Amino acid sequence: MNLDVKKCLFPVAGLGTRFLPVTKELAKEMLPLVNRPIISYGVEEALSSGCDEIIMITGRAKRSIENYFDRSFELENLLKSRGKEELYNLMLKISNMAEILYIRQREPLGLGHAVLCCEPVCRNEFFCVALPDDVFINPDDPVLAQLKKVHARMGGSVIALEEVPHDEVYRYGIAVSQFEVEAGVHKIIDMVEKPKVEDAPSNLAIMGRYILSPTIFPILAQQKAGIGGEIQLTDALKILASQEPVWGVLYKGKRFDCGTQKGWLGANVKLALEDPDLRQVILDAVKNFEGE
Numbered sequence: 001m002n003l004d005v006k007k008c009l010f011p012v013a014g015l016g017t018r019f020l021p022v023t024k025e026l027a028k029e030m031l032p033l034v035n036r037p038i039i040s041y042g043v044e045e046a047l048s049s050g051c052d053e054i055i056m057i058t059g060r061a062k063r064s065i066e067n068y069f070d071r072s073f074e075l076e077n078l079l080k081s082r083g084k085e086e087l088y089n090l091m092l093k094i095s096n097m098a099e100i101l102y103i104r105q106r107e108p109l110g111l112g113h114a115v116l117c118c119e120p121v122c123r124n125e126f127f128c129v130a131l132p133d134d135v136f137i138n139p140d141d142p143v144l145a146q147l148k149k150v151h152a153r154m155g156g157s158v159i160a161l162e163e164v165p166h167d168e169v170y171r172y173g174i175a176v177s178q179f180e181v182e183a184g185v186h187k188i189i190d191m192v193e194k195p196k197v198e199d200a201p202s203n204l205a206i207m208g209r210y211i212l213s214p215t216i217f218p219i220l221a222q223q224k225a226g227i228g229g230e231i232q233l234t235d236a237l238k239i240l241a242s243q244e245p246v247w248g249v250l251y252k253g254k255r256f257d258c259g260t261q262k263g264w265l266g267a268n269v270k271l272a273l274e275d276p277d278l279r280q281v282i283l284d285a286v287k288n289f290e291g292e
């Protein structure tokens with residue numbers, strides 16, 4: 001079996017309610033991290049991890065994502081005629097970045113349902129799933145590439161894990177390890193979506209990067225709505241883990257949850273501090289505005 005996973009799904013059909021009111025009209029994935037949209041970080045991570053087929057599960061009000069990755073002849077011509085070569089080349093680079101296939105999820109019935117919408121294109125092969133909200137700022141060792149290495153060695157499905165503080169487990173899908181097969185790689189035997197703090201079986205939280213077996217599709221097709229009234233991917237993964245190996249990898253890297261205002265602001269500050277043109281602006285702003 002070919003263990004080189006080429007397809008990466010990006011579910012982007014969610015409503016983004018934690019970012020209302022801005023997400024009433026603007027796709028959450030298009031919020032800027034300095035001057036690039038959140039979605040571009042995930043796509044670049046997938047490409048640099050060796051995926052070359054990008055599939056987005058979109059919904060209403062997400063057209064701006066398609067437009068961002070498409071050509072804009074009017075803008076390109078204008079930049080060219082005004083001698084703005086550098087910006088012109090940047091526009092071309094973005095639209096040539098990847099071949100992207102778009103699939104509509106007609107109703108936001110949950111992440112599990114969004115993944116199920118891709119069955120016609122991923123039916124017989126392992127595929128990656130990347131939730132764009134989770135932005136990892138460690139381009140040298142992309143998290144999807146870390147997962148792909150484990151998949152290439154051991155086969156099976158692979159999920160990214162992070163140890164979170166016990167009082168935060170209710171925000172995540174939580175995994176149960178049977179044993180640690182090698183440093184940082186766990187055999188997963190159970191999962192629960194957003195447990196109460198007192199009921200959580202561990203603090204191993206599932207983060208937004210997965211390599212999934214196509215066996216997940218018939219499971220998802222049978223899946224009833226779970227917590228929040230949504231068809232949950234975690235509920236299907238729990239069943240998958242009882243049928244096939246599911247490995248959990250404690251990834252290396254720094255994650256920002258850009259689906260929350262706190263995480264999005266943190267990512268902006270971190271990226272600005274890493275930019276030689278912006279670093280001093282941030283440091284001065286914090287110093288000058290503090291205590292005002």
Ligand code: UTP
Nearest residue numbers: 011012013014015016017018108109110111114
């Ligand atoms: P979230 O739980 O973050 O939901 O979805 P959301 O709608 O994006 O944001 P909030 O919670 O209302 O603020 C996790 C991922 O699954 C996608 C989202 O776009 C996000 O990438 N998703 C969720 C879908 O594609 N379809 C759905 O029906 C639900």
